[in-house]
Structures are given as structure tokens and as C-alpha cells.
Amino acid sequence: TLTAAVVPAAGRGERLGPGAPKALRLLGGVPMLVHAVRALATARSVDLVVVAAPEDGVGDVVALLAEHNLLDASPGVAPSMVVSGGETRQDSVARALVSLPAEVDVVLVHDAARPLVPSTLIDAVSAAVRAGADAVVPGIPVADTIKAVDADGGVVATLDRGALRAIQTPQGFRRTVLTSAHAASDPDAPATDDAGLVEALGVEVLVVPGDEEAFKVTRPIDLVLAEAVLARRRA
Ligand code: CTP
Numbered sequence: 739t740l741t742a743a744v745v746p747a748a749g750r751g752e753r754l755g756p757g758a759p760k761a762l763r764l765l766g767g768v769p770m771l772v773h774a775v776r777a778l779a780t781a782r783s784v785d786l787v788v789v790a791a792p793e794d795g796v797g798d799v800v801a802l803l804a805e806h807n808l809l810d811a812s813p814g815v816a817p818s819m820v821v822s823g824g825e826t827r828q829d830s831v832a833r834a835l836v837s838l839p840a841e842v843d844v845v846l847v848h849d850a851a852r853p854l855v856p857s858t859l860i861d862a863v864s865a866a867v868r869a870g871a872d873a874v875v876p877g878i879p880v881a882d883t884i885k886a887v888d889a890d891g892g893v894v895a896t897l898d899r900g901a902l903r904a905i906q907t908p909q910g911f912r913r914t915v916l917t918s919a920h921a922a923s924d925p926d927a928p929a930t931d932d933a934g935l936v937e938a939l940g941v942e943v944l945v946v947p948g949d950e951e952a953f954k955v956t957r958p959i960d961l962v963l964a965e966a967v968l969a970r971r972r973a
């Protein structure tokens with residue numbers, strides 16, 4: 739029985755602005771993807787990392803991981819492999835899932851765009867699945883008040899903030915649950931996370947405490963924060 743970490747990294751990063759695919763943008767001089775893969779590959783609970791790279795960038799990502807000694811296994815570092823991603827995040831994850839070895843029974847899915855994820859969070863999600871949960875997601879309390887709006891911007895409802903969680907990755911799954919959820923999903927209405935597909939099957943998803951440092955780099959301001967967090971870690 740093995741735990742694999744799937745890393746969707748095939749997005750363009752449109753909200754971050756023009757430039758290279760988001761996963762290859764630099765953070766502390768190193769592509770975000772390298773930070774994310776290193777965090778997963780060195781986490782105690784992870785045995786294998788599978789990256790879904792931009793379709794035209796598979797060779798480049800293989801070379802990048804090799805350059806950072808993340809392709810082959812070494813003491814304390816799990817090996818990585820690279821597959822071609824797809825048009826949507828869901829499609830990218832699905833392509834990585836079909837490439838997993840038979841021995842894998844727990845799958846973590848972690849966005850390349852969350853480069854500073856602490857190893858403690860990775861291992862906590864793995865442990866919750868190993869302890870018997872079918873699906874586990876990290877969540878943090880929401881700071882802003884969240885309102886539902888209609889197409890014209892009119893407020894439809896103000897949600898009860900106390901009952902909301904902002905959901906992060908890694909999300910952890912029993913492999914069979916995640917593959918069933920992907921098989922049952924509608925490719926024309928892709929989900930923004932994997933737990934959403936599992937929920938659609940009627941399977942219970944457990945929320946465990948997330949970590950502020952597992953935030954997603956989405957907009958330019960997030961890169962400013964990520965650089966600051968990294969600098970603080972290195973100090
Ligand atoms: N992703 C992917 N394949 C896609 C789209 C997204 O593997 N076709 C990955 C991204 O690389 C990222 C993660 O899914 O690591 C989360 O997606 P998001 O933050 O939306 O990244 P992008 O899609 O790259 O950004 P944007 O939506 O701003 O274009």
C-alpha cells in the first residue's frame with residue numbers, strides 16, 4: 739500500500755497575469771512547482787509524486803525536476819513522474835490518476851499553485867485517510883463576509899460565515915473513491931476541486947484544520963505574500 743501525491747500543474751495562471759504557466763513562475767528564484775513537489779516528496783507520508791504538466795511542457799518539467807534532484811528517489815525523497823495535463827484541472831487530475839501504479843491505495847491531490855504547503859498539513863491529511871476517512875480536505879475559517887449575488891450584482895443572500903470554510907489542498911482520498919468520483923463526473927461541467935466530485939457521489943467528505951501557509955497563489959498580491967513567507971522561513 740502506497741500513498742501518491744498528484745500535482746495538477748497544467749494551468750495557465752490567467753489571473754496572475756501574462757507570463758509563463760503559473761506553476762513555472764518563480765518564487766525565491768525557484769519555480770513554484772519545485773517548491774510544491776519538494777514539500778510533497780519529502781513529506782514522510784508520501785511515496786510517489788505525479789505531476790500533470792502543461793501539455794507542451796512535459797519534457798521541460800522532467801528536466802526541471804531532475805535539475806532539483808526530485809525525479810529519482812533519494813534518502814528522504816520520494817520519486818516523481820510527469821504526465822501531460824489537460825484542458826481543465828479536473829482533466830489534469832484524471833490523467834495523473836490513470837498513470838498511478840496498482841499498489842497506490844491513498845491519493846493526495848495538491849495544487850502546484852500552493853507552493854508553501856507545510857509538511858505537517860500533508861501528513862495530517864494522509865493520516866486522516868489512513869485512519870479510515872474516504873475523503874479529507876483542509877479548511878480554514880473565512881475572514882470576509884460572503885454574499886451570494888445574482889448576475890446583476892444584486893445580493894441574494896448573506897451566508898453564515900461561522901458555517902463556512904475556505905478549502906485548500908492537499909485533499910486526500912481512498913483511491914477507489916477518487917477514481918469512481920472522476921469516472922462519474924461530467925467533463926463539460928468540471929469541478930474546481932476533487933472533493934466536489936466525491937460529494938456529488940454522496941460520499942462524506944471530512945474537513946480537517948487547514949494551514950494559512952497552504953494558501954493558493956492566484957493573483958499578483960499572492961506572490962508578494964508568498965515571497966514574504968519564504969523569506970521569513972529562510973531567515
Ligand atoms: N490546473 C491544471 N490543469 C488545468 C488548469 C489548472 O493542472 N487545465 C492546475 C493549476 O496548474 C493549479 C491548480 O490546477 O496548480 C489550481 O488551479 P488555478 O489556481 O485555477 O490555476 P490556473 O488555472 O493556472 O490559474 P487561472 O485560473 O488564473 O488561469
Ligand code: MG
Pocket residue numbers: 749
Ligand atoms: Mg484555473
